Amino acid sequence: MRLGIDLGTTRTLVAASDRGNYPVLAFIGTGGDAFEYVPTVTAEKDGVLVHGFEAQEAALEGAPQLRSWKRLLARHGPEHLVQVGAIEVTMLALATDFLRALRVAILERSNLPGGAATAALEAVVSVPANAHSSQRWATLEAFRRAGFEVLRMVNEPSAAGIEFAHRHRSTLNSRRENVAVYDLGGGTFDAALVCMSGTRHDVVSTAGVQELGGDDFDRVLLEMALEKAGNSMAIHPSVHDALLAECRSVKEGIGASTRRVTVDLSALGTGAPEEPVSLQVGDYYERLRPWIEQSLEALAGVLGAETHSSRDLEHAASEAGVAGLYVVGGATALPLVARHLRERFGRRVHRSPHPAGAIAMGLAIEADSDNSVAICERFTRHLGVFREAESGQSKVFDRIFASGTPMPVGGEAPLVATRTYRAAHNVGQLRFVECAGLSDRDEPTGDITPHGTIQFPYARAARGSPMDTLTVSRLDAEGPRIEERYEVDAAGVVAVTIRDLDDGFNQRFTL
Numbered sequence: 001m002r003l004g005i006d007l008g009t010t011r012t013l014v015a016a017s018d019r020g021n022y023p024v025l026a027f028i029g030t031g032g033d034a035f036e037y038v039p040t041v042t043a044e045k046d047g048v049l050v051h052g053f054e055a056q057e058a059a060l061e062g063a064p065q066l067r068s069w070k071r072l073l074a075r076h077g078p079e080h081l082v083q084v085g086a087i088e089v090t091m092l093a094l095a096t097d098f099l100r101a102l103r104v105a106i107l108e109r110s111n112l113p114g115g116a117a118t119a120a121l122e123a124v125v126s127v128p129a130n131a132h133s134s135q136r137w138a139t140l141e142a143f144r145r146a147g148f149e150v151l152r153m154v155n156e157p158s159a160a161g162i163e164f165a166h167r168h169r170s171t172l173n174s175r176r177e178n179v180a181v182y183d184l185g186g187g188t189f190d191a192a193l194v195c196m197s198g199t200r201h202d203v204v205s206t207a208g209v210q211e212l213g214g215d216d217f218d219r220v221l222l223e224m225a226l227e228k229a230g231n232s233m234a235i236h237p238s239v240h241d242a243l244l245a246e247c248r249s250v251k252e253g254i255g256a257s258t259r260r261v262t263v264d265l266s267a268l269g270t271g272a273p274e275e276p277v278s279l280q281v282g283d284y285y286e287r288l289r290p291w292i293e294q295s296l297e298a299l300a301g302v303l304g305a306e307t308h309s310s311r312d313l314e315h316a317a318s319e320a321g322v323a324g325l326y327v328v329g330g331a332t333a334l335p336l337v338a339r340h341l342r343e344r345f346g347r348r349v350h351r352s353p354h355p356a357g358a359i360a361m362g363l364a365i366e367a368d369s370d371n372s373v374a375i376c377e378r379f380t381r382h383l384g385v386f387r388e389a390e391s392g393q394s395k396v397f398d399r400i401f402a403s404g405t406p407m408p409v410g411g412e413a414p415l416v417a418t419r420t421y422r423a424a425h426n427v428g429q430l431r432f433v434e435c436a437g438l439s440d441r442d443e444p445t446g447d448i449t450p451h452g453t454i455q456f457p458y459a460r461a462a463r464g465s466p467m468d469t470l471t472v473s474r475l476d477a478e479g480p481r482i483e484e485r486y487e488v489d490a491a492g493v494v495a496v497t498i499r500d501l502d503d504g505f506n507q508r509f510t511l
Helices: 052-060 069-076 091-108 133-145 156-171 214-229 237-252 266-271 281-303 310-319 335-348 358-367
Strands: 002-006 011-016 041-045 048-051 065-067 081-084 087-090 122-127 149-155 178-184 189-197 200-209 260-263 277-280 322-328 349-351 374-376 382-389 394-401 415-422 427-438 444-457 481-488 494-500 506-510
Touching: 002 156, 002 358, 011 091, 011 358, 041 052, 041 081, 041 091, 048 052, 048 087, 048 091, 052 065, 052 091, 052 237, 065 081, 065 237, 069 091, 069 133, 081 091, 087 091, 091 133, 122 133, 122 156, 122 358, 133 149, 133 444, 149 156, 149 358, 156 178, 156 189, 156 200, 156 322, 156 358, 178 281, 189 281, 200 281, 214 237, 214 260, 214 277, 214 281, 237 260, 237 266, 260 281, 277 281, 281 310, 281 335, 310 322, 310 335, 322 335, 322 358, 335 349, 394 415, 394 427, 394 481, 427 494, 444 494
Parallel strands: 002 122, 122 149, 178 322, 200 374, 322 349
Antiparallel strands: 002 011, 041 048, 041 065, 081 087, 178 189, 189 200, 260 277, 382 394, 382 427, 415 481, 427 444, 481 494, 494 506
């Protein structure tokens, strides 16, 4: 059975590729109700990790939980340790365990089309457009360890573009074959300009904000409610989670005509106000304005607009031959988002009929061998390494791949870059980072994500010894010739092979 799986920050959605149809699967929760998602939540119950609806129920009973852990994976990487109750686990192990539970839920507690439960689960999976290499690798590895056969990895806005083309192909023509995607989910925002020509989709440009989404909207509403109640006391994490769940429910109930909302703060216990707190929706929208403006700035960058004013965005959309702005992601259900987008794009705005499920559906369409398209993604940030300069007196940033560099299409040979030099030290320490921009002096600026340091024994005498026992020192004589060979696959995962060209000794690392 072929599936599209959107591993989201707050909710995970799965769509099936079923004889030309791409339905979002429904899952049975612990109370017997059906939901078109599995909560991306983990909790500790009786000394073991539980996930999804079981974790949600355990948390209501006071079990320690971890929500939005996908943000931690993006922020810290796969080997970062987190504590869930009494259990300490790496982010990679946690993601793997969640996906194992998801696989069981797909096979045993979903409306998967009949007969599919006995077949292997093949999946096209997604990551945010601005996901760094280690996040991409960890996502692929977690799915594989959990028992899924991963066919491809696609950036989330690209998957939305596939779903748009499937649903709105008639709006595309030779003059307007570009689609701008506005993807606002539970934890991340992505924007992309995708050129759709026949069965090939080329990502022209992308931008994103790693931590901007519905989670932040919930937190702002909670902050306002606590301010109104005059509560400035520290809140226990379990109580804080319960209050955020209340705010999420209130937020999701806001409609176009809603003027006031009430937030129940009874979870505070003895410190709770006697009555629910009442808030003006207009005040809430004003607090959210900077977040929406931030998403529009990213969208303007994708379109090449100087600002995110209505005139600049409309002009840039026309110049780019944009057939429409496709709006996806669960957080776009908030009327404020639609209002801002309509003000700037007017009739060009197309909100997906299934905004929360559009990415999973696009992935399922891509998984369908009869409808598969060639997708050319691009680097969303610069990837480089810090190197020594001036005989070790300073550091310089060597950009390996520039932002906007096209990645290979599935089935093509990897993208390759090489560096060759004479080693000056006994041990090489390569510190890699990805960054949003570069200064006038080619130094990383903006959103900077460090990767782990790679150590390689340049000196032959250092080989065979544990790297953490070696002290870095300059070589007395001329060092060996070293080659660094970087390879990028269609999923955006970067691997580097470091080789001593004089004797052939080499090691391969995945960033």
